[in-house]
Amino acid sequence: MTTASPASIREAIGSIQSPAIDQVGVEERVARFTKRSIKKDSKMLALKLALSMVDLTTLEAKDTPGKVRQLCSKAMRPHDSADVPSVAAVCVYANLVKVAKDALKGSNVKVAAVATAFPSGMTTRNIKIEETKWAVGEGADEIDMVISRGHFLRGEYAYVFDEIAEIKEACGQAHLKVILETGELNTYDNVRKASDIAMHAGADFIKTSTGKIQPAATLPVTLVMLEAIRDYYYQTGKMIGMKPAGGIATAKLAIQYLIAVRETLGAAWLNPDMFRFGASALANDLLMQIIKQKTGVYQSIDYFSKD
DSSP states (O other), X not given: OOXXXXXXXXXXXXXXXXXXXXXXXXXXXXXXXXXXOOOHHHHHHXXXXXXXXXXXXXXXXXXXXXXXXXXXXXXXXXXXXXXXXXXXXXXXXXXXXXXXXXXXXXXXXXXXXXXXXXXXXXXXXHHXXXXXXXXXXXXXXXXXXXXXXXHHHTTOHHHHHHHHHHHHHHHTTSEEEEEOOGGGTOSHHHHHHHHHHHHHHTOSEEEOOOSSSSSOOOHHHHHHXXXXXHHHHHHHOOXXXXXXXXXXXXXXXXXXXXXXXXXXXXXXXXXXXXXXXXXXXXXXXXXXXXXXXXXXXXXXXXXXXXX
16 A cells, blocks of 8 residues: 655645635525425426435444345435436445445446444544445445544644545545534534545545434535635645535525535536435435426325335
8 A cells, every 4th residue: 555655645635725714704605505496397307406416325333234235225216206316326324335236236236335343433544444445345336434533623634634635545446525514513514524535635525424413514614615625626736525514404495505515516516427416314304395396296104204
């Protein structure tokens, strides 16, 4: 494994100039996103787009192969209607990657695996690297890693940068989503700094949360991260993806996130390759709204599988 020298890491970190975040400005802009209205035809397109961006997720200690296979079935065909799209990915623990990979065979749905001692990240770097390699070896298309928040909050940015870079190398051809766990970073300035470090260290996506800590995803935090992605793109020409995760349960809120993406990054990011929702509960509300748009009638929540 090729590891950057301490001097080169310090040089890379020193070149990252994260701006101070105007909290009032961020929250005022987010308030405007929530007041947008869209026409019926555009709403149907937005609902289907949001569904195609969902990472259906099960990350519980009681997960079983049967539950994962059921989730994969729903991922490929969320509804009987032929015009309802499949979701983007199924996200599971590494020990269930092979089950998901087999269940999704022949589809375009990706398999994402959480790694690096998710959700705490509290283990050695060597174990994190080996877990990542194992998940990729089992067939994971994407790895969702967590940063070492304790090191970050102590100002040990070079440690965080180097760890992300090594995990990225361990991913091989798999895409790397870097989870900041924004609910533990305390300030928008920290969220911006962590976003910048992750992107410069090699992240393909930056992600808000594990879903295990509250608050998880919020529109203001997501806007800070989207602006970091925008600035990184202007500096480097490289497009980085975004994944808000945790607490996004309604179609109305999902559409507000899509508006934020469109107005901050542009249409090039409005696809599952560049934007994801980490939220399983969201899928059912999107389905309910899609059927409502098609038929004029809400179906009971009981008509949709929970997993």
